[in-house]
Structures are given as C-alpha cells and as structure tokens.
Amino acid sequence: MSHDRSIRDMVAAVAAGKTSAAELTTHYLDRIAAHDETLNTLISGCADTARERAVAIDAGAAADTPLAGLPIAHKDIFCMRGTRTSCGSRMLDNFVAPYDATVVERLAAAGTVTLGKTNMDEFAMGSSNETSFYGPVRNPWNTDYVPGGSSGGSAAAVAAGLVPAATGTDTGGSIRQPAALCGVTGIKPTYGRVSRYGMIAFASSLDQGGCFARSADDCAHVLQAMAGFDERDSTCVEREVPDYVGALDAQGDDYLKGMRVGLPKEYFAEGLDDASRQVIDAAIAEFEARGAEIVEITLPHTELAVSTYYVLAPAEASSNLARFDGVRYGYRCENPVDLEDLYTRSRGEGFGREVQRRIMVGAYVLSAGYYDAYYLKAQKTRRLIAQDFTNAFENVDLIAAPVTQAPAFKLGEKLDDPVSMYLNDVYTLPASLAGLPGMSVPAGFVDGLPVGLQLLAPWFEEARLLGAAHAYQQTTDWHTKRPAGFE
C-alpha cells in the first residue's frame, strides 16, 4: 500500500513518473476523510489547495526539488499564509496568517504538498493534546488513549498513515513524547538548528521545530529541508547543515560498532514502569548486539528539571502570550465596556485553563520580589542541568533512555492533575533545557501501546542521532507497525 512506502521511495516514484503528486495527495486525503473524524488529528484541512498544488507539481512546478510531491501536514503552530493558524486555541480561531513560517516556506520550496494543519495542545502547553480548543486527538493504537502532546495531531496522523510526515515543535518533549506514545519516529533538533520564525512562541529559549515520520530515514529527508540558518531568527545558528540523507546512504552495517552509548541511571530509577523498562532494555540490548558499548552514566541534576522547566517555560509563555490582547487580531470579547474589560474578558474567554494557569505561574515568577527566587534560580539550575550533559558527552557518543515513564494514558485520566501531567515530561525536559537534539524511536509495545526509545546527542549532532536510529531500524521493525484499522 502506498502509505507504507518510505519518503525516499515516494519521492523517487514521483520523480520517475511512476506515480504522481496528485495520486499521492488523493491517497492521503482519502485516508484523512476516512479516519480523521475518529482521530481528530487535523484542525484545518487544505484539500483544495493541496490538490491544486499537486497538479502544479505534476506539471513541473517543483522540478528538481528534493521532496517534490511529498504530502505533509504542519502543526498548527506554524503560520501558513492564507490559512487559519490557531495554535489549538480559541484565541486564534479566527486568525488567518498573512505570512509563511520559515519552516513552511522551506518545506514548500522543497516540493512538499501541505494537506492540513495538525491538532495540538493549546499554545503547545500540554502532554496529552487534551487542552486543544478543537478537542483531543485520539491515539490510533487505542482511541481511548491520548496521543501525547503537544504535537499530538502530527504524531497520530503519521501513526495512522494519514500523512507520511508532519512537522512538530518540542519545548519540553512535545515531539519526542507523542512520537513515543504513537509509535512513530520523531526528531527534535538542537536549539537553533531550525528557524523559529513564524512558529508561534510558547517558551522562546526552548521551542524548537522538528518532525515526525515513520523512520529515521524519512525524518532525515524532512529535516534536511527544514534545517539551516535564517536571518529572521536571531537565535538560529549560522552553521552548515550536514547532508543527513547522504550520510545515511553512506552508512555501513557497522555504524553502531564501538559507539559509546550512555544510560543515565537517573532515567532508569523509581518511576519507570517495569514493562516499559523491559522494552527499553531490549532496545539497548540490540544496540549492544550491533557493537555499541553500553556504559552507565549519571546526570545528577535530573531531578531539578521539572521544577526548573515549570518556572522558565511559564515565565516566557506569560510574556510571549501578552500579545494576544483582543486589540489587533484574534479573539475579542463581545461589547467590552472599557479597556480593562476588553483585556480581561478577551483573555479570560480566549485562553483555556492550562494556558491561563501557566500565564499566572509565569507572571508570578517574574514579579518583583520573586524574580530572584524563581526565575533567576531556575536559570542557574538550567545551567547545572546542561553542564551534566556536557560532562557526560565527554565519555559517551550518545545517550539512550526511555522517553516516558509509561505508555499512553487514558483520555481524561490526568486532566485534573496538572502535577502528574507535568511529571510525564521528566525524561524529556532535561535535554530541552540543555538545547540538545533528541529523538524518539519506536522500540516495542506494552499492552498494545507503543513505547519509544529516546536518543540524545551533543549539540548539532543530529546526523549521529539519525545514524544510530537508522542502524537500529535496519534490524528492527517496530517503526513499520500500523495500528489495527489503519493498515
């Protein structure tokens, strides 16, 4: 079936004229029509423009581009000209972006066809995709379960074969965690590798765009088109993008041989579900069988990550979301009586509970008298956490760990318990705080729900992550599994 093909094959088939962009587009649009009512992975579809674009590509509009004809979906956090860009919020339900995010622009320039905008936790704040104004996304492996978040729509859409690849963003785990919970491959690049221009900001010092696809090889193709310097983002790093795809092509069977892989003991301690641990252990055994040298390492400040993150991310969010005031665009309350009423009700009605909670926390930690005790202290602990990784990478090439403590949980299960929801991110937050690249690679199942293996590499070593994941995927087939009903 067409949707089980690799991106490499699809693009080659289009280029060779064996299939057309229009055929591919129709195939995936049909699958979206058939399944998305159940899954709710898309907030906005763009079937008409996608079909037009595919026809244009078949007529030569994207000649010589690396991904000509490849259907994709964008997380609804990326601005796309002429398309509603809601960020999963009532606040932006009426917002039609007048410009393209750099990521959108680059993927379009690479020849992709955008099928729609994917569902997400409101303003990317959430780990279950339940805070979306457009309702939760369901996990295709079991529709009573969450897909993870905040990029839940992108992960679930790829898992269900509604699209071959989708963009996402990761602030504290929002690519890796849903990738793990939905059984797809996801990569969060180094902070500064992918431009944030046009990506609606949640926590600017942490937000990083990345992608979901079925395999590391697929991800390499998409990341290749997304990554690189952008003068419109001052935090984007001017550094050459390696040939990710070419590196995988050139990679031998012995890629993992001699690679030192560190297992941080703090990630395998209390809290990790036994069954999930067995899956991770098996994956690590596979690495070892392929010649990797497994060593235990320590990241001693890991326990500070959750509190550090939940000070810094809300602080930045409270500031980044100040622009949503009902004045220039977005939601505005009915009949405001004065300016304060306009602000209070527009923001009170336009933002959901989790977003409001984080704005309140963020405003609090930045306020006079508390700034030093919270924000400043958290900046210091952030440096300690980053230093842990720097120290660790002096002895290992790669870090392997679980992505989450357990597989997906049920819809509604943690909705009223924010702390338990936040703890869900305990294994993904440290790398986010350190700005490191990370991946989630499908590694097995527990009770029919996927479990992901997390791989972390030093700054700008995305090629190493992709190489290791690709090597692993040469001898395992977890990434090729499809949930029942979505074959």
Add this chain to the structure above:
Amino acid sequence: MAWETVIGLEVHIQLATQSKIFSTAPTAYGAEPNTQASAVDIALPGVLPVINANVIRMATLFGLAIDADIAPTSVFARKHYFYPDLPKGYQISQFELPIVANGHLDIVLGDGAEKRVGITRAHLEEDAGKSLHEAFDRETGIDLNRAGTPLVECVSEPDMRSAAEAVAYARKLHALVQYLGICDGNMQEGSFRVDANVSVRPVGSSEFGTRTETKNVNSFRFLEKAIEFEVERQIDVLESGGTVVQETRLYDPDADETRSMRSKEEAHDYRYFPDPDLLPVVIDEAFVESARADLPELPDAKRERFVAAYGVGTEDAVALTQSRVLADYFEATVAAVGGDAKTHGKPAANWIMGDLSGALNRDGLTIADSPVSAAQLGGLIARVADNTISGKIGKDVFEALFKGEGESADAIIEDRGLKQITDTGAIEGFVDQVIADNPDQVQQYLDGKTKIVGFLVGQVMKASKGKANPKEVNQMLVAKLDAL
C-alpha cells in the same frame, strides 16, 4: 526655609536610522497611520525581532561622545505592560545591562563656570505606537507607525540644581546628538523628549526629597517653565505642611502647570526579564575603535578650536557651536573671506550672530535654509574688510543678498555703485564743502566742543551718499578744522 532644587533628566533620543530597531520597516515621520508597521511591529503571532546593527553603532558613538563605558555585553530585556499601542504586551528595552553607562556632559553656566553632569546610563529600547483619542468618536485609534522606532534613553544623575542648569544640559545633549548625526533633534515631532525628575530639599540637607517626574515637555522653554512650576509647587506643598507624592506629572503648556498623571501606587510591576528572542549584544574593542574613528569633532573641541583658530570670544564660540550646521556655516564663511582666519573670524561671528541670525529669526528660517550662503556672506565681509564698502553700506548689501537681489556682494556693489570713495581728492571736495556750509558747527568745534565733529562727518557721508570712507573723512575733517 531656604530650599535647594534637585533635578535629573531622562531624555529619549530617537535614533535617525532608516529602518526600525527590530524590523525592516521604515521610520519616516508623518506617514498614513499603520502604513509603516511590519508584521514584526504589529506583533503578529510567530514573528521575531532582529537587531538593526546601525542602532548599536549609533549608541556606541553616543557612549563615546559622553566619555562613557561601552558595555562589552549588553542585554535586551522585556518590560511588560498592557496598552493598545504596545503590540507585544511588552517593550523591548535594556534593564540590568545597558549598552552605555557612567558618562558625563560638561555644561557652561551663566557665570561662565563649567559644571559636570553625570550620566548614569543610556540604554536602547523600542518606541511604542500612538493612541489617537481625538480622531474617533468614543473610540481610540491606534497608529503603529512609530512602534519599533529606535530610542536611546539617557538617564542623568540628579546633578542639576536649577531649571537653567537643566536647560543647559538638555541643550548640550540636543546639540551633541545632532553633531553625532544620530538624531534629527526635532522636539515637536518627538525625536528628542525630555522628562524631568524634580525634587526639593532644605539647603544643606544631604537627603533627597521625594521626586516627581514631569513628562510632555517638548521645548526647552517649556522645560524651564515646567521645572520652575514644579519647584514652586513642591515648596508650597512642603511649606504648608504637606508631603510631595511620588508620581508622574504632565506639563500643560497652555495652562503653564504640571498635573498629576499617575501615582506610584498605580505603578506597574514590569516583570523585566532578558528577551530570549535576542542574543546579548557583544561589542569588541575593534568595533569601539572603529566607531571612535567615525566620531566627528564634538562641540567642546570645536568651541576651543574656534577660540584658538578664529580669535572669537568664548561666548561667540559657544553660540557658533550650538549646532553643527551653524558651526559649518561659520567656518565656510571665514574660508570664503579668504586671508587670515584670525582676522576675519570675529567679523564673521558678528555678522552671523547679528544680522544673519536676526534676519533668519524675522523670517522664521533656520541656518540650514539661509537665503544667504556662506560664500556670499564671506564675499560681503571681504569687501568691508578691504574698505570697498563701509560697514553701514555692508548692511544694505546684506539685505539685498538676503532678499535675493543679487548673486554676490560684488555684483550688488557694482550694480548699485556702492563702492566706497577712498580717493582723497574726492573726499576733500566734500569736506571743504561741508566746512563752508556749516560755519556755526565749525565755530562750536573751534570753541572746544570737539564732539560736533560727528555731525560734520555725518554731513560729509550724506553728501557722498554714504560712499566716502568714514575713517578717512574723520581724519581729514579733524586735520582741516585743527588747521583753521
């Protein structure tokens, strides 16, 4: 009780860049509302700021000109408050690490003494938009053209002790930023905005009194009046047993008074934190040195040079170096006279500060749009200096030049036959005639009333239609009268 006034000024200097501080939108003043606001300026979701490198250069020039420290690393911070003309809900400013700190400006007081005013810091920030309350019925319009315009906020120490000192400091700063070419100095358009922090304390006290901040002062005259009003108001409050409230006040030039705008209790918690969208600004020694090489000659140095090179007095030199355009005009004028600069400096200064400045004021013009060019004025001064015309005729020639009635002083002198009569024979004719025609006055002279000679000189000048050289007339008259 005797009171001492304590003043510190906060000046917003709008940098004369082509584009905004964090976007590529133009900064030109006066465009149709919201036509110069880009996606970044209106804070669309997803947009990011990128620093305009020219802004860093201008701030560095400013820092060097006030002999301040240029921070090797300065940091942009977000200052949060909600207002419709502040699109992001925060202003990007600098807080803990400003780009410029520890500078000073020396001002010359009325008695000629110099006084050093400390400058605590000068930081970069973006301007907000404008709220237009009058243009719409019961609604407020927002114009975001100004949003993102680069500003330097320059904060002085509370070193000034009178409104006059504050004005001298503000004027000096105003001249300086125009010299540097970093600000157009237009106060009406808000390119140079002065806020005055004013307090009073009993003479001899070392503690500061509670201060107020007065805003909306858009001329130096209003600055002086606003401070004077505020000082009197505070003294009245204190002397009647009250306490000064720390607050922001607005100056109303029509009523010539300051009015309370908001008190400290309503003051915001701005929740400053470093802007994560912008990297710290790192300035290395090479950058500073290249900026230093670009520094133009500054007013103080120019003033000293004018005294030394042109022989003008300090007071004239201060006036001539008030603005770069004026100073340049002066130098061009002296150059056009030709010959010895030290000889012609003083007359050039007199012409510029006297007749030219008077005529410009009369017609509401500035030196930049003077109808008399420096070359024309220099040509005129040369003709007075070489006695081609008298100073008095010179004034007529100047008026003619100002009205555009001739290409040059020479042309006007030629056309109108104004050339001074220096031919002794011709003058002698007039002198003899006047002595013959005014026997009474001659007798008075001979009786010892020598002052009457002025009248007789006047008669000779009249007879010669002003063209006789008055110095020669005087000499000849006195010689002839004494010989009688």
